[in-house]
Amino acid sequence: MSRVxxxxxxxxxxxxxxxxxxxxxxxxxxxxxxxxxxxGGDTTTVAAQAxxxxxxxxxxxxxxxxxxxxxxxxxxPQVATLADGYDYVLAPSTxxxxxxxPRVAALLGVPQLSDVMSVIGPRTFQRPIYAGNAIVTVxxxxxxxxxxxxxGASFKPAGGGNAAPVRAVDASAPPPEHTxxxxxxxxxxxxxxxxxxxxxxxxxxxVGSAENFALLYRFAERLxxxxxxxxxxxxxxxxxxxxxxxxxxxxxxPELYMAFGISGAIQHLTGIKDAGTIVAxxxxxxxxxxxxADIGLVGDLFEIIPxxxxxxR
Amino acid sequence: MQKIIVCLKRVVDYNVRIRVxxxxxxxxxxxxxxxxxxxxxxxLEEALRIREQGKAQEVVLVSIGPDDAQQQLRTGLAMGADRxxxxxxxxxxxxxxxxxxxxxxxxREQPGxxxxxxxxxxxxxxxxxQMLAALWNRPQATFASRLELDGTVATVxxxxxAGLEVxxxxxxxxxTTDLRLNEPRYVKLPDIMKAKKKPIEILAIESLGVDxxxxxxxxxxxxxxxxxxxxxxxxxxxxxxxxxxxxxxx
Ligand SMILES: Cc1cc2nc3c(=O)[nH]c(=O)nc-3n(C[C@H](O)[C@H](O)[C@H](O)COP(=O)(O)OP(=O)(O)OC[C@H]3O[C@@H](n4cnc5c(N)ncnc54)[C@H](O)[C@@H]3O)c2cc1C
Ligand SMILES: Nc1ncnc2c1ncn2[C@@H]1O[C@H](COP(=O)(O)O)[C@@H](O)[C@H]1O
Numbered sequence: 001m002s003r004v005x006x007x008x009x010x011x012x013x014x015x016x017x018x019x020x021x022x023x024x025x026x027x028x029x030x031x032x033x034x035x036x037x038x039x040g041g042d043t044t045t046v047a048a049q050a051x052x053x054x055x056x057x058x059x060x061x062x063x064x065x066x067x068x069x070x071x072x073x074x075x076x077p078q079v080a081t082l083a084d085g086y087d088y089v090l091a092p093s094t095x096x097x098x099x100x101x102p103r104v105a106a107l108l109g110v111p112q113l114s115d116v117m118s119v120i121g122p123r124t125f126q127r128p129i130y131a132g133n134a135i136v137t138v139x140x141x142x143x144x145x146x147x148x149x150x151x152g153a154s155f156k157p158a159g160g161g162n163a164a165p166v167r168a169v170d171a172s173a174p175p176p177e178h179t180x181x182x183x184x185x186x187x188x189x190x191x192x193x194x195x196x197x198x199x200x201x202x203x204x205x206x207v208g209s210a211e212n213f214a215l216l217y218r219f220a221e222r223l224x225x226x227x228x229x230x231x232x233x234x235x236x237x238x239x240x241x242x243x244x245x246x247x248x249x250x251x252x253x254p255e256l257y258m259a260f261g262i263s264g265a266i267q268h269l270t271g272i273k274d275a276g277t278i279v280a281x282x283x284x285x286x287x288x289x290x291x292x293a294d295i296g297l298v299g300d301l302f303e304i305i306p307x308x309x310x311x312x313r
Numbered sequence: 314m315q316k317i318i319v320c321l322k323r324v325v326d327y328n329v330r331i332r333v334x335x336x337x338x339x340x341x342x343x344x345x346x347x348x349x350x351x352x353x354x355x356x357l358e359e360a361l362r363i364r365e366q367g368k369a370q371e372v373v374l375v376s377i378g379p380d381d382a383q384q385q386l387r388t389g390l391a392m393g394a395d396r397x398x399x400x401x402x403x404x405x406x407x408x409x410x411x412x413x414x415x416x417x418x419x420x421r422e423q424p425g426x427x428x429x430x431x432x433x434x435x436x437x438x439x440x441x442x443q444m445l446a447a448l449w450n451r452p453q454a455t456f457a458s459r460l461e462l463d464g465t466v467a468t469v470x471x472x473x474x475a476g477l478e479v480x481x482x483x484x485x486x487x488x489t490t491d492l493r494l495n496e497p498r499y500v501k502l503p504d505i506m507k508a509k510k511k512p513i514e515i516l517a518i519e520s521l522g523v524d525x526x527x528x529x530x531x532x533x534x535x536x537x538x539x540x541x542x543x544x545x546x547x548x549x550x551x552x553x554x555x556x557x558x559x560x561x562x563x
Binding site (some may be wrong): 004011071072073076093094096098100101102103104105106107109110111112113114115116124128130131132133135136137138140141144176177178179180181182183184186187195199220223231232234235240241242246247250255256266267273277278279280290291292293294295296297298304307308311312 | 325327330331332333339340358407409413422429432434436437438439441442443444445446447448451452453455456458468471472473474475476477478479480481482483486491492493528529530531532533534535536537540542543544545546547548549550551552553555556559561562
């Protein structure tokens with residue numbers, strides 16, 4: 001029977017929801033054991049959160065000061081050592097997992113599957129290529145460890161209510177001296193997190209400036225929505241990089257996605273195609289975003305947003 | 314540092330919308346416009362700027378691919394690279410195989426820095442740089458939006474989900490590029506002429522003695538489930554009404 005190891009993502013306090021989505025993906029494999037490993041400085045709180053996830057059979061903790069910063073060069077040898085007893089090693093397809101897991105796979109000498117979006121059979125998976133323009137079905141041959149990142153937007157997070165045992169393991173490897181963490185600059189906001197928000201309001205080049213984005217922030221606040229952006233809006237400096245949605249930004253699946261002043265390039269659309277309802281507002285009736293929008297309105301976002309707000313009670 | 318290696322992959326141009334073959338055996342690439350992977354172009358631009366600042370002497374391009382990849386290498390040489398290596402193969406390599414090939418080239422060339430794109434926009438794997446760093450047992454700094462070199466140390470700002478992370482790595486190191494690292498220069502006509510004289514060394518992949526056989530079995534390709542076109546509403550009242558009907562804005 002198969003054993004799955006999931007590398008949990010966290011910031012030292014909170015388990016990232018992408019981990020629960022990995023657990024959901026792993027459940028589809030119907031493994032005999034499904035264990036989540038938390039590598040960190042102080043792992044107590046996060047491990048307790050992981051232990052509640054439905055289907056998890058154990059939580060492993062690898063605690064060490066050097067693990068406090070999630071650097072691939074530190075973590076990869078530890079995960080590779082742990083991987084020995086497992087048939088599957090999974091991590092979320094977030095910047096954390098994308099950075100770490102290929103390094104693990106190479107240490108193990110096995111290929112990696114990126115962005116698994118569905119489980120067809122225990123060793124057969126689907127993943128998007130060409131910015132989501134094609135889906136490829138890939139089989140990992142028997143006897144080869146399955147190492148894969150999981151496309152979170154394709155899986156509903158596993159539920160809670162579990163109480164899996166937590167145990168500390170020793171996998172610490174000597175930290176390589178060649179890599180040093182300097183800082184994390186994060187534009188912390190009170191807005192709902194883009195990757196977990198139920199509603200997302202998003203702006204593109206059409207928003208025109210950083211100042212104009214205030215209009216979207218205000219609107220999002222009234223809705224309780226997260227805020228996203230197109231690459232063009234990030235490149236132009238209207239908003240920080242962590243707001244980019246798309247092929248090379250964040251892949252999201254909110255219940256409602258409202259795009260304002262976004263043309264709908266394929267690289268953007270691949271980041272939102274799992275959204276429940278897509279609303280597009282664009283002054284160009286020919287904009288490609290209308291080809292996939294559930295509700296489209298041609299018009300000027302600067303007039304339309306205040307008009308919508310007036311109708312919110 | 315003496316040398317920077319830049320990896321260039323030949324891919325279908327990002328503006329082309331690819332289609333899956335009707336029999337599901339692959340995607341149609343015949344006759345499509347091919348280009349340097351956009352992230353690799355950014356990697357090359359960065360290498361050229363480093364050389365222009367006098368912090369490196371030579372920029373060497375490496376591509377693994379078919380004979381036709383010489384076109385993309387020529388473009389890279391016209392942008393300003395000094396020479397190029399084509400590791401010739403007609404097979405599509407898995408990222409681990411590409412990393413093994415690059416590991417061999419790195420042993421031979423001994424670069425101070427290897428720059429790759431964060432992802433190839435055909436396979437969208439986002440693996441090769443990290444794998445090379447593992448096989449080489451050297452630092453990696455992925456998704457770079459800023460790169461500063463000071464002697465034997467690189468300070469790299471990385472675009473991560475939480476914001477911007479800054480790492481310091483000792484050279485030699487592997488750095489993969491994100492979109493906002495720079496804006497690649499345009500190639501000028503005289504440079505295209507000059508580039509014709511720059512050397513491209515062609516190596517048969519077999520000569521490197523690495524295992525590049527595919528491990529994963531590709532079963533089939535298919536078009537993604539299409540989202541159907543929805544409704545166009547005429548005004549804000551209709552828009553708000555439609556959102557109410559779907560249970561939003563309650
Ligand atoms: C390798 C690569 C990776 C990429 N990755 C991503 C990615 O992850 N995410 C991403 O988004 N893009 C990505 N892109 C870029 C993508 O190709 C597009 O260039 C980008 O999405 C365009 O952003 P936009 O729609 O905001 O801008 P534009 O295409 O310029 O569209 C602006 C739109 O705003 C409308 N508009 C203007 N003013 C108003 C107004 N007052 N009211 C209403 N509408 C208005 C216009 O009609 C237009 O349709 C990538 C590109 C490459 C090459
Ligand atoms: N065949 C190749 N030739 C040259 N560089 C490559 C090749 N395959 C991958 N790379 C490099 O590795 C990066 C990441 O590719 P991937 O892991 O396939 O997404 C690319 O942006 C290139 O810089």
